[in-house]
Structure formats: C-alpha cells, structure tokens
Amino acid sequence: MKFCLLLLLCILPLSAQNYGLSNERPPAVTREFRAAWVATIYNIDWPTKKGLSAASQQAEARKILDKLVSLKMNAVILQVRPHADALYSSSLEPWSPWLTGTMGVSPGYDPLAYWIEQGHARGIEIHAWFNPFRALSNTSHSCSGNHISRTKPHVIKKYGSMLWCDPALPDTRSHALSVILDVVRRYDIDGVHLDDYFYPYPSGNLRFNDGKSPSQRRAYVDGFVSQLYSAVKKQKPWVRVGISPFGIWRPGVPSGIEAGVDSYEDLAADSRKWLKNGWVDYLAPQLYWRISPSKQSYSALLQWWRQQGSRPVWPGIATTRIHSSDDPGRPASEIINQISLSRTIGKNWVGHIHWSMAGLMKNQGGISDQLPKAYTQAVAVPPMPWLSKATPPTPKAGASISGDSTSIRWLKDNAAAKIAVQARYGNTWYTVAVVPSGLEKISIRAADAVALSSLDRFGNISAPKVLGKN
Numbered sequence: 001m002k003f004c005l006l007l008l009l010c011i012l013p014l015s016a017q018n019y020g021l022s023n024e025r026p027p028a029v030t031r032e033f034r035a036a037w038v039a040t041i042y043n044i045d046w047p048t049k050k051g052l053s054a055a056s057q058q059a060e061a062r063k064i065l066d067k068l069v070s071l072k073m074n075a076v077i078l079q080v081r082p083h084a085d086a087l088y089s090s091s092l093e094p095w096s097p098w099l100t101g102t103m104g105v106s107p108g109y110d111p112l113a114y115w116i117e118q119g120h121a122r123g124i125e126i127h128a129w130f131n132p133f134r135a136l137s138n139t140s141h142s143c144s145g146n147h148i149s150r151t152k153p154h155v156i157k158k159y160g161s162m163l164w165c166d167p168a169l170p171d172t173r174s175h176a177l178s179v180i181l182d183v184v185r186r187y188d189i190d191g192v193h194l195d196d197y198f199y200p201y202p203s204g205n206l207r208f209n210d211g212k213s214p215s216q217r218r219a220y221v222d223g224f225v226s227q228l229y230s231a232v233k234k235q236k237p238w239v240r241v242g243i244s245p246f247g248i249w250r251p252g253v254p255s256g257i258e259a260g261v262d263s264y265e266d267l268a269a270d271s272r273k274w275l276k277n278g279w280v281d282y283l284a285p286q287l288y289w290r291i292s293p294s295k296q297s298y299s300a301l302l303q304w305w306r307q308q309g310s311r312p313v314w315p316g317i318a319t320t321r322i323h324s325s326d327d328p329g330r331p332a333s334e335i336i337n338q339i340s341l342s343r344t345i346g347k348n349w350v351g352h353i354h355w356s357m358a359g360l361m362k363n364q365g366g367i368s369d370q371l372p373k374a375y376t377q378a379v380a381v382p383p384m385p386w387l388s389k390a391t392p393p394t395p396k397a398g399a400s401i402s403g404d405s406t407s408i409r410w411l412k413d414n415a416a417a418k419i420a421v422q423a424r425y426g427n428t429w430y431t432v433a434v435v436p437s438g439l440e441k442i443s444i445r446a447a448d449a450v451a452l453s454s455l456d457r458f459g460n461i462s463a464p465k466v467l468g469k470n
Helices: 002-010 054-070 111-121 168-184 216-235 271-277 298-305 332-342 357-362 363-374
Strands: 017-021 033-038 075-081 127-128 134-136 158-159 162-167 191-194 239-242 352-355 397-402 407-412 418-425 428-434 441-445 449-455 467-468
Touching: 017 407, 033 357, 054 075, 054 111, 054 357, 075 111, 075 158, 111 127, 127 134, 127 168, 127 239, 162 168, 162 216, 162 441, 168 191, 168 216, 191 216, 216 239, 271 357, 298 332, 332 363, 357 363, 407 449, 418 441, 428 441
Parallel strands: 033 075, 033 352, 075 127, 127 191, 191 239
Antiparallel strands: 017 397, 017 467, 134 162, 158 162, 397 407, 407 441, 418 428, 418 449, 449 467
C-alpha cells in the first residue's frame, strides 16, 4: 500500500506542491437521489422525434446527460419499454417505433447500451423504466410480426384505443418478467423502474373486461411485484427496484385528500403494501400537485407516504407543469420549495425525481437557472443498508496544488464504483464531485484540504483518505 501511494505521488507534476496525510475528519459525503424521467413514448423527452439518425439520437442523449451533470444530478429514469417494444437489442420484443418511426426497424446501434456507457462515464446512474402490461398505446399504430399482440394474441384485451396484456394470465406476467430480467442480465443498469400502468386508468364508462374483482386483480399485481423484486435481487442484488405509483393511494387517505382515481381499486395498485413489505428499494409516488390547497397537498401526501414503510420515498415532482396549460400559474419556485420539503419531511434517505427531462432541457419557467440554489453540492446516491453494509476500501490517492488548481489522482479499485471528492475551502467542507472510479484523476479549484472516499454499487462508502497542504 505504501509503495502504491509513493508511486502515485511520483507521477504528480514535479512543480506542484504535494498534499500530505491529514488527521482532519470531514463531514459525511452529501447524499440525495436527484433524477429525472426520460420518456420515449410519443418522443416526449428523447429522441425528440422519430427517424433521427443514430448520430443525432446519440448527440441528444449526450446533451441530456451533460445537463444532468451541470445541474449536479445523479440519475436518469430511461423508458426502455413503452408498449411491449424495446429501445435496446432484444430477441424477445421488437425495436420501438419511437426510434425509427417503424416498429421492428433497428436504429443502427443499441440505445440502452449507449446511454449506460455515456451515463456511467459521467457518474450518472441509468435506471431502465418498463411498462409491464401495456401492449399498445393506440390501436392505430402498426405492429411488427414479433409484437406480443401477434405472438401471444390470447393475452391481449382491447381497452378503448389501447391494447392491454391481461395481468390475470400467467403468460402475461411471465413474459413481462422475462423481458425485464433479460435486461438486468445483459445490461449494466443501476435500477429497474416501473410506472403506474398495471391496469389501465378508467376512461369514461369503460371498464377492463376480465371478469375479475378488484381484490383478485391486486393479488395478481402483488404477486408480480414481489416476484420481480426477488428475481432482480437474485440476479444482481445491487440493482435498485423502484416503482412510481399514482400519488394518492386511496381518496381520503390521508384525511381530506381528494382524487379522481382510486389507484387501489381502479389500477390494482396496493403500493402501500409494496412499501411496507419491502418489495421495492424506493417508491416514487407521482406527487404532481402543489403544496397547497390541502385537498391534494404535496407536503401532506409526502408526509403520509414516508410514514408507510422504512424504504425511501422519493416523490415525483411535476417540473413540466411550470407555466403549463395544466397549471398556468405554477412558478418555478414551487418546485424549489418542493425539493426543500423533500429533504425535511419524514425520516428517510432523501431524493426526488423530476417529471420530466424536457422541462429541465427547456429551462421551463427558469427552473434550470433556479436549481443551483437547491443543488449547491454534488451528491452521492443513498445507500441500501437493507441489502449490504459492506465497507469499501479507502482509496489509495495523492494530490498536489499548482496555481489555482488542485490535481487529485487515485488508483482504481474494482471494489469501488465511484469516488466521492470533498474539498475544504477555509473552514468549510464541500462535496465537489462524485465520479466514476475508473476516471482515476480529477482537477478542482485549489483547496486547503481534500478527502476521497470509495462508493460501491450498493452506495456503501469507505472511510475517507484525507490530504492537507504540507
């Protein structure tokens, strides 16, 4: 270990002043899950339209990831299966039409693999978002021969203008599970994410015609959620499983809350049970309403959700509703205030997810200009102590200062996924970067002292290596 450190220090610039070991104890590295959804259906977020070249799609992906880095965010929830199709190379389902304009036609590269490569190079987690049971969002869309509506027509039910895979059928559930586990096995994703489309939302007098009671439907969905969680953990235990249900569990819960949809009855989503039973690593209820009025209060709902279980609750917040037709008077400050509340309500690891990336890319209502007020430091993703409490090794590192820059180098360790870099300016420590361990070096503004810690895939953190000016 001493030899490795001496070797590392020897490769630092000779003209620079080296830092030496310090007995200082920096504060804990800041933690928060800061993510945004990237919806691919109807080209909501990415790609911005069908039929773009591979190079243009990739350029748009890099632009999104660079925006996340610039805002000090650390994760993206990428929709990879909008309606029984794939934004990745798959032998089970056809290429998504939102890429080329035609279902089954390859875009000429593997989008999910590209997002993972580019995201991980920037220290951004990639969570793959699946719609488990929606077969087609509109029957006017043409299907390829290997779409589930053609290969397994017995599982399909028509619901208004949509096609839906009947969750009551074992073939439906096993196919969805196979598709998700195929991605977990073949791709280096950081998370599996499901939204709230277990059963379709009520539409007028339409009802899902399966002859099943609401309690029977919930049993099918509960079984699927439980099985999914266990299967993902058996394959890759560090991959987070998250679900984003409708923001209100049931109308009147908590007291005074109103809702037009009873997700427990109408969508068969007993999301409170999933949280209580630990069938998720995080729950992201879609709390798209304002802090007031009280009938759909963001803060009242978040308080209730965080009382329902011990796993993290990271609310979805409606950034794209700023000055929108849905909420014309909503200011960007509403989102800033909701982020602040997400850090103070309840006792849990903090985090939140923006709906959606388009609002951040457009700087809707000036939100991207205001976020630096809320995102003042870099952050590491929260840990998962219910899965692992291992302590990664402290990095072998050295640092030097030259002019107005501090150069930091470390030796890559396979036990470390990321390196958290803290710096002291005067009397105050800041978390200045959380970067891939394979980067092996970083330059920051000249600091009085620096500290480096290793993070593993579960979010566990090492003791810091602290270096101060000689």
